Amino acid sequence: MTGVGSAIERARRGRRALDEEHLAALAALADRVRELTEAVVLTDVEIDELAAVGEQVEALTGRLAAVRRDAPPVARYGGHGPLRHVTNPVTGLGNPLAPPLTIEFTETGARAGFTLNHVYEGPPTFVHGGITAMILDQVLGMAAASKAVPGVTASLELRYRRPTPIGVPLTVEAEVTGSSGRRSHAAGRILDPEGLVTVEAKALFIAPQR
Numbered sequence: 462m463t464g465v466g467s468a469i470e471r472a473r474r475g476r477r478a479l480d481e482e483h484l485a486a487l488a489a490l491a492d493r494v495r496e497l498t499e500a501v502v503l504t505d506v507e508i509d510e511l512a513a514v515g516e517q518v519e520a521l522t523g524r525l526a527a528v529r530r531d532a533p534p535v536a537r538y539g540g541h542g543p544l545r546h547v548t549n550p551v552t553g554l555g556n557p558l559a560p561p562l563t564i565e566f567t568e569t570g571a572r573a574g575f576t577l578n579h580v581y582e583g584p585p586t587f588v589h590g591g592i593t594a595m596i597l598d599q600v601l602g603m604a605a606a607s608k609a610v611p612g613v614t615a616s617l618e619l620r621y622r623r624p625t626p627i628g629v630p631l632t633v634e635a636e637v638t639g640s641s642g643r644r645s646h647a648a649g650r651i652l653d654p655e656g657l658v659t660v661e662a663k664a665l666f667i668a669p670q671r
């Protein structure tokens with residue numbers, strides 16, 4: 462077994478699965494860290510206070526790092542269903558970087574509602590283009606995996622039609638547009654609260670060879 466597919470499969474099999482109670486505790490911690498990250502981005506406290514809080518955060522990091530895994534865990538959401546990558550940077554309840562998005566599957570693909578705060582700001586008051594790309598990659602990939610062939614992103618084409626605002630409810634939707642052999646094609650978009658498209662995407666996903 463030498464291919465990319467085998468490497469991914471081996472890595473997933475080696476991950477420890479969390480039970481529901483453990484996942485809930487990790488998700489609650491990740492929520493607190495999201496709040497901390499937003500507070501860092503927006504804080505206006507004095508320099509001495511920044512340094513003092515930095516020392517406390519360093520101590521907290523030391524407590525968490527005291528017992529460390531080699532790699533992030535997996536879990537079954539709600540205690541059932543497939544093993545999920547709970548630290549995925551878009552959907553992972555256990556990853557403070559993830560907004561996190563809760564994606565629901567539709568007849569033709571996938572969809573999610575979400576709001577991004579100043580942590581994800583690129584141009585002032587708008588979302589960073591790399592963040593919207595990451596979200597579209599994930600949602601198109603999940604649409605492809607649910608309706609066609611699960612794969613890794615081989616190409617992702619984006620068209621930024623208008624700035625994506627921060628602090629307001631956004632929608633991302635995706636649908637599978639075709640599949641053949643190891644390849645799945647998907648298209649999708651991010652919509653602002655008025656239903657206007659801010660970013661459009663097309664992607665090709667290829668199931669890695671064993």
Ligand SMILES: CCCCCCCC(=O)SCCNC(=O)CCNC(=O)[C@H](O)C(C)(C)COP(=O)(O)OP(=O)(O)OC[C@H]1O[C@@H](n2cnc3c(N)ncnc32)[C@H](O)[C@@H]1OP(=O)(O)O
Nearest residue numbers: 465598599602603606611613614615616665667668669670
């Ligand atoms: C539920 C999960 C949701 C996940 C969403 C998030 C997904 C991700 O972020 S994945 C991470 C980012 N992507 C990657 O790291 C992928 C890195 N690339 C790779 O691993 C490989 O290039 C991979 C697997 C895509 C293709 O490799 P390999 O299987 O060797 O492909 P190869 O045999 O050369 O090509 C297969 C076919 O696809 C075609 N193809 C390959 N790449 C492309 C491309 N970029 N554009 C168009 N066609 C392509 C080839 O021409 C070939 O066509 P044909 O069968 O007609 O000859």
